[in-house]
Amino acid sequence: VVDRLDDVVVTGMSVIAPGSIGLEDFWRNAILGKIATGPLERFDTSGLQTAMGGEVRQFDPIAYFHRLDSRKVSLATQFAVAAARLCIRDAEAPAPKDQYRAGVCIGSVSSCRPNIEDFCSQEGFSEDAHGTFLAAPCQPSRSIADEIGFYGPNLTITTACAAGNSAICWAADAIRAGRADIMVAGGADQISYAMLGFFSRLRAFSTDVVRPFDRDRTGLLISDGAAALLLERREHAAERGARIYCKVAGYGNFADAYHMTAPHPEGRGAVRSMQEALRTAEVRPSDLGFVSAHGTGTPGNDVIESRALESVFGKDSVPPVSSLKSQLGHAQGAASAIEAVACVLTLHTCTIHPTINLTTLDPECSIDVVTKPRELQKRAVLNNAFGFGGNNACVIFAA
Amino acid sequence: VSIEPSGIAITGLGLLSPFGMGRVVLWEALLTMGLSSPSDVETNCLFKVIDDTLPEAILGPKNLRSLSRESRFAVSAAVLALQDAHWTESCCRGHELGVAMGTAYSGHHEFSQASALVIGGKAQFVNPARTPEAGYNAPASHISIRTNAQGLNVTLASGYSSAFEAMRLGMEEIKAGRLKAILTGGVDVLSKELMTAGAAYLATGNNFALSEASVCLLLEGVHHARNRGAPIAALLKAADVRYSPVEGKKLSDQLERMLRECIAGAGLTPEDVDGVFVSSIGHGERHKAEAAAINRLFGSRMPICAIKPLVGECFAASGALIASAAIIALSKNMFPPKAVTSISSEWRPDLTLCNFDSNHFMRHVVVTQLDPTGFAGVLVLGAANGV
Numbered sequence: 001v002v003d004r005l006d007d008v009v010v011t012g013m014s015v016i017a018p019g020s021i022g023l024e025d026f027w028r029n030a031i032l033g034k035i036a037t038g039p040l041e042r043f044d045t046s047g048l049q050t051a052m053g054g055e056v057r058q059f060d061p062i063a064y065f066h067r068l069d070s071r072k073v074s075l076a077t078q079f080a081v082a083a084a085r086l087c088i089r090d091a092e093a094p095a096p097k098d099q100y101r102a103g104v105c106i107g108s109v110s111s112c113r114p115n116i117e118d119f120c121s122q123e124g125f126s127e128d129a130h131g132t133f134l135a136a137p138c139q140p141s142r143s144i145a146d147e148i149g150f151y152g153p154n155l156t157i158t159t160a161c162a163a164g165n166s167a168i169c170w171a172a173d174a175i176r177a178g179r180a181d182i183m184v185a186g187g188a189d190q191i192s193y194a195m196l197g198f199f200s201r202l203r204a205f206s207t208d209v210v211r212p213f214d215r216d217r218t219g220l221l222i223s224d225g226a227a228a229l230l231l232e233r234r235e236h237a238a239e240r241g242a243r244i245y246c247k248v249a250g251y252g253n254f255a256d257a258y259h260m261t262a263p264h265p266e267g268r269g270a271v272r273s274m275q276e277a278l279r280t281a282e283v284r285p286s287d288l289g290f291v292s293a294h295g296t297g298t299p300g301n302d303v304i305e306s307r308a309l310e311s312v313f314g315k316d317s318v319p320p321v322s323s324l325k326s327q328l329g330h331a332q333g334a335a336s337a338i339e340a341v342a343c344v345l346t347l348h349t350c351t352i353h354p355t356i357n358l359t360t361l362d363p364e365c366s367i368d369v370v371t372k373p374r375e376l377q378k379r380a381v382l383n384n385a386f387g388f389g390g391n392n393a394c395v396i397f398a399a
Numbered sequence: 400v401s402i403e404p405s406g407i408a409i410t411g412l413g414l415l416s417p418f419g420m421g422r423v424v425l426w427e428a429l430l431t432m433g434l435s436s437p438s439d440v441e442t443n444c445l446f447k448v449i450d451d452t453l454p455e456a457i458l459g460p461k462n463l464r465s466l467s468r469e470s471r472f473a474v475s476a477a478v479l480a481l482q483d484a485h486w487t488e489s490c491c492r493g494h495e496l497g498v499a500m501g502t503a504y505s506g507h508h509e510f511s512q513a514s515a516l517v518i519g520g521k522a523q524f525v526n527p528a529r530t531p532e533a534g535y536n537a538p539a540s541h542i543s544i545r546t547n548a549q550g551l552n553v554t555l556a557s558g559y560s561s562a563f564e565a566m567r568l569g570m571e572e573i574k575a576g577r578l579k580a581i582l583t584g585g586v587d588v589l590s591k592e593l594m595t596a597g598a599a600y601l602a603t604g605n606n607f608a609l610s611e612a613s614v615c616l617l618l619e620g621v622h623h624a625r626n627r628g629a630p631i632a633a634l635l636k637a638a639d640v641r642y643s644p645v646e647g648k649k650l651s652d653q654l655e656r657m658l659r660e661c662i663a664g665a666g667l668t669p670e671d672v673d674g675v676f677v678s679s680i681g682h683g684e685r686h687k688a689e690a691a692a693i694n695r696l697f698g699s700r701m702p703i704c705a706i707k708p709l710v711g712e713c714f715a716a717s718g719a720l721i722a723s724a725a726i727i728a729l730s731k732n733m734f735p736p737k738a739v740t741s742i743s744s745e746w747r748p749d750l751t752l753c754n755f756d757s758n759h760f761m762r763h764v765v766v767t768q769l770d771p772t773g774f775a776g777v778l779v780l781g782a783a784n785g786v
Contacts, residue, residue, distance in 0.1 A: 047522035100641070109534065110510070111556070116592070117514045136503040136715075136772055137535055137556040145642050154642035154774075155564060156556040158502075158535035166553060170568075177571060194510045194533060197517035201527035254494055255543045255552035260531035269549065272494055388531045389540025391552055 008172045010397070011242040012091025012230030013341045016079045017328050018054035018223055022086060026338075027345050030324065030353040031373050035209060037221045037329045043193065049200035050207050053191055054223025054329030066147060073143055074112035079226035079334070080140040080188035081147050087184060087228035088148060091242060095149060096182060103152035103180040104141045105171040107163025107187040108333035109387075111137035111156060114192035140188050152180045160387025161294075161330070162253075163187055164227065164337030165395050169251045171231050181236040186228035187337030195222055195332070202261075204298055210330075211357040212295035212323035213302050213365040220296045225331030227338040246347045249283065249380060249398035252276025256390030262300060267308030269392040270384070274312045277382060281396040285312060288319045288396070289378030290352050290370075292339045294386045295323025296330055305384065306365040315366075319382070322370040326356045336385030336393065343381045343397050350376045407570045407635040408624040408783070410580075411486060411617030413479025414723050415472050416710060417447035417610055420457065421479060425720075426727050429706060429735035446589055446597075447610040447711045458545075465528060466541060469505045472613035473538030473586040474545050480582060480615040481546060484629055488547060491579035491623075497550035499568050500539040500615075501561025501585040503715040505554070508590035509533035538586045542615070550578045559678075559712075560640045560768045560776030561585055562614065562719035567638035569618045580619035587611060587714035610711025614719035616726075633726040634781035636665035636763065644773035650688035651695070657777050658696050658765065665779040667763060669696050672779075674734060674764045676725040678717065679705035685769045693767070704734050718768040718776055725764045729782045732761050 013023055019036030020026040029036065037054040045051040061070035061078040064085045070078055084104070096102035141156040153174040159166040164187030171185035199205050204219045211217040237244055254272035258264040278285060294305055309318045324339050331338055346352055352374045361369060380398040414421065418428040454463060454471035457478055463471055477498075480486075510533040513525045531537055536554040543552045551572055557564045562585030569581035588611040589597070597609045624631055639661045643653045662669060675693055679686055693701065706724045713720060728734055761782055768776040 044520075047520060048517070111535075113507070113510050114514075116507075116511055117518060136558055138503075138558050138561075138772060138774070141557075142642060142644070142773060146644060151642060151644075153640075154557060155640075158554045158556055159552070160534050160536050160540075170553075173571070192510075192514065193517040194513040197513045197522050197525040198527065198530040198533060200522060201525045202530055253551045253553070255498070255540075255549050257493065257543045257547050257549045257552075259544065260537070260540060272549070387536070388534060389536045389552070390543060391536060391540065 007234045008175045008231050008248045009234050009237050010229050010245040010248065010344050011232050011237050012087045012093060013344060014083045014086030014090055014228050015338055015341050016056055016059065016083050016226040017331065017338055018056055021059060023090060030327065030342060031351060033354045033356040034327060035356065036327055037209060043196060048196050049203060050205040050221065052208065053221050055191065056224040068143055068146055073139060074115045075190040076108060076188045077112055077140045077143045079224065080106055081143050083186055083188065083226040083228035084144040084148055084184045087230050091230040093230060099149050099151045101152050101181045102150040103154055103174055104144045104150050104184045105155045105157060105167040106140040106144065107157045107159065107167035107337060108137065108140055109160055109163060109189050110192055110195065112139040114190050117193050144184060150184060159391040159393065160389050161332055161335060162385040162387040162391040162393040163333035164335060164340060165383060165385040165393035166253065167337065168229065168248065168340055168395055169253055169393060172248045175231060175233050181233045183231045184228050185231050186226065187334035188226035189332035189334045190224045191222050206297060209357045210297040210326050212293065212297040212326050212355055213362055213369050214358050215360040215362040217297045217299065217302065219298050221329035223329035223331040225328065225334040225338055227334055227341045229340060245344050246397045246399050249396045250277045250281025251395040253393045256392065258390055261388055263304045263386060267304045267311065269390055270305065270308040270386055271311050273392040273394040274382065277394040277396045281380065281398060283380050283396065283398065285317065287378055288380050288382050289376045290346055290381040291319050291321045292343050292381065292383045293321050293323045294384045295325050297325060302362065303364045306367050309367055318367045320352055320368050320370045320374060322353055322355045324353060336383060340383050340395060343383045346376055346381055347397060347399050352376055405621040407573055407618050408621045408631045409616050409633045409635055409726055410619055410624050410629040410631055411480035411484025412632055412723055412726060413476040413483055414612065414614040414720065415449050415453055415476055416612045416720060417449055419450065420453050422723065422727050425723060429709065429724060446594055447608055448589055449611055467509060467532040467537060469586050469588045470532060470538045470541045472588065473500065474541045476584065476613040476615035477542040477546055477582050480617045484617045486617060490627055493547050493549035495550055495579040496548040497572060497578045497581040498539045498543045498548045498552045499555060499565040499581055499583045501555050501565045501715040502535055502538060502587055503556065503559065503561065504587050504593055505535045505538050506533045507593055511592045542582055546582065548582065557640050558772035558774030559714050559717050559770035560774040561715035563638055563768055563776030563778055564640040566635060566778065567640060570635055570638060573618060573620050579623055580617060582615050582617055584615040585716040585719040586613040587716045608711035610713040612713040612716035612720045614716055614723055631783040633729045633783055636779040636781045637661045638778050640774060640776040642773055643775045646684045647688060650685065651691040654688060654692035654775055655696050657775060658692060661777040661779055667779065672697065672763050672765050673761045674702040674704065676704045676721050676764060676766045678721065678768045679707055689767060689769050702734055721768065722766050722778055725766050725780055729761055729764060729780060
């Protein structure tokens with residue numbers, strides 16, 4: 001049994017995101033600040049608030065599916081399996097000695113639910129949809145297990161847009177509790193008509209690009225994506241001579257218990273989650289060199305997140321902040337998993353990726369938002385993720 | 400942060416099922432409504448649904464319309480569990496109370512409705528107020544808001560064993576000192592889309608009624624429960640959930656291993672177990688594997704109880720509903736006799752049944768859950784007076 005949380009280490013990573021498949025593409029584009037959102041091609045956007053989003057294109061699942069039929073799972077599950085395979089490859093991890101001590105945890109908002117859209121019509125739900133009857137939300141984590149032979153702890157966690165971070169927390173706990181030696185943790189989601197419809201009607205979308213923390217920000221853009229991190233017990237990683245990117249140093253998960261769509265005005269759950277992450281990581285606020293913001297670019301989120309950061313770190317002491325959603329859009333349950341990979345790469349390369357599309361900082365967001373690549377000055381970083389329903393999950397990675 | 404060493408108490412049980420609300424109603428149903436044969440289930444009661452008027456009786460009429468059915472039922476079950484546990488907000492600080500719920504299909508209806516509208520070119524008719532209800536996490540989040548549970552709030556999906564995973568996680572959170580108490584359980588309802596899909600699935604020869612339920616259990620440390628004078632219904636001794644996508648002998652071997660490890664994890668041996676509440680879902684191969692594992696581990700004299708022939712398959716809520724029956728049985732020190740006889744020998748020849756000796760004190764029971772998605776779960780529960 002692992003006594004300390006920081007004995008859980010990251011040894012492999014991968015990202016499937018708009019504009020990039022694989023780690024190298026992803027990080028190069030992130031540092032360059034490339035906009036990966038654009039006009040949606042898979043969807044008829046008539047009647048919607050926006051025609052823009054972040055689609056993963058030129059993705060061929062066949063290369064990643066060795067056992068299952070990729071056509072029988074959702075696009076999100078295809079992304080999840082691809083991310084897991086690339087992650088294992090990045091970690092140069094051999095097949096586990098004991099497959100019951102190797103597990104999977106994936107966070108998702110919609111999971112395989114967009115599959116049912118194939119059966120939808122104006123008349124309603126088709127009987128042909130019985131194939132989806134068994135397609136419970138656990139499809140991504142089950143499919144990864146089937147593909148890579150990890151038959152230990154297995155879960156799909158559905159804590160809205162905090163799901164990717166939640167999955168990392170759950171997976172790290174599985175290792176810490178002695179239930180597993182190695183875990184694939186991450187998130188996966190795809191754009192769906194339902195989410196386009198809902199967020200259009202909420203008037204939550206931008207109509208061009210995402211502008212986190214900008215005075216004139218108007219909203220988010222929804223995206224496809226997946227990311228996976230290979231977490232290992234430090235001794236397990238050392239035994240196989242694995243490269244260790246960093247450790248999972250601490251995390252916190254607290255609810256707002258306030259409102260289904262609006263964050264608590266003072267960011268109650270977010271503040272507690274960040275404070276708990278700092279406490280369990282045994283680091284001081286001044287030890288953090290970067291915060292990967294939830295940073296959706298919606299009027300509500302960015303102000304509350306800024307307020308919460310100031311509450312935790314002090315008004316003029318908030319570490320440099322950046323939002324990857326300015327580049328990729330919001331990949332829903334995958335977002336914080338993708339951002340977790342960015343955090344690990346920030347530590348690994350000592351470079352903070354920029355927030356793009358920021359012209360005029362909102363005076364209510366008086367934080368240091370990184371708009372050009374910047375050197376990381378300290379050896380610990382914080383990844384924030386918040387979701388509808390008051391779900392909050394914050395993770396600290398440290399060198 | 401203090402580690403909770405005293406064990407985990409189940410102090411509140413709230414449930415809504417097609418029989419009604421509360422533990423008394425479920426127990427009465429188990430006592431009086433035994434089935435003569437599985438064909439009764441198939442022909443008379445393909446779908447079993449919860450009375451939609453129940454939440455209003457528990458929560459009042461205000462704001463109910465903004466909640467999905469599953470959220471209404473989940474919040475109702477949570478409120479019932481807190482009432483059952485004599486819980487008040489002063490029992491702990493807000494951030495020391497958490498929520499962990501399992502679900503397989505929450506939000507299915509809202510998501511499907513929005514999809515159909517947008518695909519049909521009627522995006523303007525999508526109701527924005529229903530957005531959060533389309534998420535799997537809506538029931539747990541409504542519980543969090545309604546009960547001011549500011550601690551961990553998670554929604555978990557591990558097939559129909561999701562509620563077991565929620566209970567396992569809740570137990571770990573309390574043991575680690577991160578929470579004083581947690582509302583755990585499972586919820587799933589039959590949307591019209593799920594019934595359509597389910598009917599097609601049933602037509603393929605899967606012989607079980609589809610049902611719905613919402614179950615919430617309040618877990619807390621035994622010391623915490625005792626200090627506030629709470630009634631302890633039972634103890635949660637151990638829980639495990641695994642993904643076992645195998646069949647036949649391999650599955651029964653794995654389930655037997657899970658049972659052994661879970662019982663050992665509770666500090667017990669198979670001889671300490673006085674009864675097993677099985678999932679018995681009617682999937683022939685998985686049922687046989689379950690029966691084989693139980694027979695091998697416990698022998699032929701172990702009392703067995705199966706409630707699904709009576710209540711139907713209620714997906715991610717199933718495990719929590721079976722666990723509820725086990726908790727009530729432990730607290731009353733008796734097996735529901737009709738449920739025992741309902742798995743008659745001609746229907747389920749794989750299980751050896753025997754009647755529970757009511758003069759014998761029931762110390763521990765095991766609850767199993769197998770499902771068609773490949774997940775398997777095990778709970779070990781103990782009698783409260785065994786503390």
